[in-house]
Amino acid sequence: MKLWVDVQLPSGSVVPAGTIEDIGGRGRGRGGGRAGTVSFSYAPNYLVSPSAYPLAPSLPLTPGTFSPSGSRAMLAGLADSQPDLWGRRLIDASRRRRAQRAGAVPSRASEVEILAAVPDATRQGALRYRLIEDADAGHVAAAPLSRTPTLMELDTLIAAAQAFEHGEEISDDTAELLAAGTSAGGARPKTNVLREDGSIALAKLPRDADFGDAMAWEATALHLSRDAGITVPTFELIRVGDRSVLVLDRFDRIHETSGAGQRIGYLSADSLLDKSPGELRTYVDLAEAVGRESSIAGDTAELFRRAAVSLLINNVDDHMRNHGMLRSKSGWQLSPAFDINPFYRHGAVESTPISDVDDPARRDIRNLFDAADAFRLTRAQGIELLREVERATSRWREVGAGYGLTSEGLGAMAHAFEGQNRERVREL
Known part of the structure; x- marks a missing residue:
C-alpha cells in the first residue's frame, strides 16, 4: 500500500508533503530501520516550499528515502497519526468481522494499512492520507466515518466500550461510534464526540478495571496541574448514571463555525x-x-x-x-x-x-x-x-x-x- 501524506500548514493550506509505502523485505532506508516496515520520501515541491517544516527532527527536509530507526515499526512523526492501543484493538476487531463475513481468515494489517484505518475526520494532528492510485478521490484512504457521536450518546458509548472490553459482540453501528476514538493516545476506552457548537472533543470513558472513579481523579489532576501553572486542555467531568466521563477539548484543532x-x-x-x-x-x-x-x-x-x-x-x-x-x-x-x-x-x-x-x-x-x-x-x-x-x-x-x-x-x-x-x- 502506498499513500500520499498531506499536511495542513499553520497557514491553513493543505499540501502534499510526501509519500509513504510498505516496503516488505526490500531493505533499509536512510533511517537505518529494520526491513519489512515502511519508507517515506518528501515531495520535491514540499522540499522547496518556504512554508515547509520537517515532520519530525529525524525527518530533515532533504531528498531521499527514510525508514524507521532502531526497532521502530513506523517513522517518528507519522506514528502519531496511527491508532493507539485502544484504536488498534477496535481496528483488529473490525478486520476480523469483515473477514468472517467473507468466509476468510483475517490477515495481519501492515503499518500503512493501520495508518489508513483511522477516520480522517478525527485523526490526531495535521497529517492526512490519500491513495496514490486515485488522486481525485480526496482523503479516502482513512476509514469512512458516517458520523461522530454526540455528548447525548455517552451512555451508549460507555455500554459499548464495556461490552467490547468483555469480548462481547457489538453491532456495526456501535463499533462505528467507538471507531471515532482510534487516534488518541493510550489504552483507555475513548471516542471523539461532537459538542453542540460542532467542535470535536475527546470523551474518555470509565472501565470496570478502574481503581475508584478514575475519570474524576484525572479531572482532579488536571485541575491541580492548572493551579500549578501548567497549560491543560479545557475539560469537564460529566456524570452518566453512577459513572464519570472526562470530556476534553481537542488541542490539535482550531474550531471554526463555518467548517471542521x-x-x-x-x-x-x-x-x-x-x-x-x-x-x-x-x-x-x-x-x-x-x-x-x-x-x-x-x-x-x-x-x-x-x-x-x-x-x-x-x-x-x-x-x-x-x-x-x-x-x-x-x-x-x-x-x-x-x-x-x-x-x-x-x-x-x-x-x-x-x-x-x-x-x-x-x-x-x-x-x-x-x-x-x-x-x-x-x-x-x-x-x-x-x-x-x-x-x-x-x-x-x-x-x-x-x-x-x-x-x-x-x-x-x-x-x-x-x-x-x-x-x-x-x-x-
Whole structure:
C-alpha cells in the first residue's frame, strides 16, 4: 500500500508533503530501520516550499528515502497519526468481522494499512492520507466515518466500550461510534464526540478495571496541574448514571463555525526523541530536545513543573507518548498537558526517570532539583517552582471533593499525594 501524506500548514493550506509505502523485505532506508516496515520520501515541491517544516527532527527536509530507526515499526512523526492501543484493538476487531463475513481468515494489517484505518475526520494532528492510485478521490484512504457521536450518546458509548472490553459482540453501528476514538493516545476506552457548537472533543470513558472513579481523579489532576501553572486542555467531568466521563477539548484543532476547523501539527515526545520501543529516556533527555526545538522560551520551565506534578501526585503514566508538541507559525511548542493520573501505589510501576541517576520505580524529586540547569533554570528558580507546585497540589483533597470524590475514595488515594517527595520538597 502506498499513500500520499498531506499536511495542513499553520497557514491553513493543505499540501502534499510526501509519500509513504510498505516496503516488505526490500531493505533499509536512510533511517537505518529494520526491513519489512515502511519508507517515506518528501515531495520535491514540499522540499522547496518556504512554508515547509520537517515532520519530525529525524525527518530533515532533504531528498531521499527514510525508514524507521532502531526497532521502530513506523517513522517518528507519522506514528502519531496511527491508532493507539485502544484504536488498534477496535481496528483488529473490525478486520476480523469483515473477514468472517467473507468466509476468510483475517490477515495481519501492515503499518500503512493501520495508518489508513483511522477516520480522517478525527485523526490526531495535521497529517492526512490519500491513495496514490486515485488522486481525485480526496482523503479516502482513512476509514469512512458516517458520523461522530454526540455528548447525548455517552451512555451508549460507555455500554459499548464495556461490552467490547468483555469480548462481547457489538453491532456495526456501535463499533462505528467507538471507531471515532482510534487516534488518541493510550489504552483507555475513548471516542471523539461532537459538542453542540460542532467542535470535536475527546470523551474518555470509565472501565470496570478502574481503581475508584478514575475519570474524576484525572479531572482532579488536571485541575491541580492548572493551579500549578501548567497549560491543560479545557475539560469537564460529566456524570452518566453512577459513572464519570472526562470530556476534553481537542488541542490539535482550531474550531471554526463555518467548517471542521484548522488542524494543528502534533509531535509526541516519543517522535521528538525518535525513541525505540522499550528504550528508556529521561526528563533530562526530553528537556534538552524541547530546548532545541521549541519556539517558546518558557517551555523547558513548564516541563519542569510537569515533572514535579507527576512526582508529587505519583503519576506513573508519564511515558513519552503522553507528552507532546504543537506546530504554530513560529515553530514547535509544548502541547497542553494530558493523561495525568495519580496512582495509589508507590514503587509498583517503572516510569520516566528524571535523569540517568534516578530510579524509574522510586523517583526522587531531589534529582529534579539537581537537574534544574537541564531545564534552563537556576537552582533558586528550581526550588521556587517546586514550592509553587507543592503548594498547588497540596489542595488535592479539596479539589477532588469538588469533582465528587467521596471521603472513602480520597482516603484510598492518599498515599499517591502524601508520599516522600512531598516531604522532600518541604525540606528543600
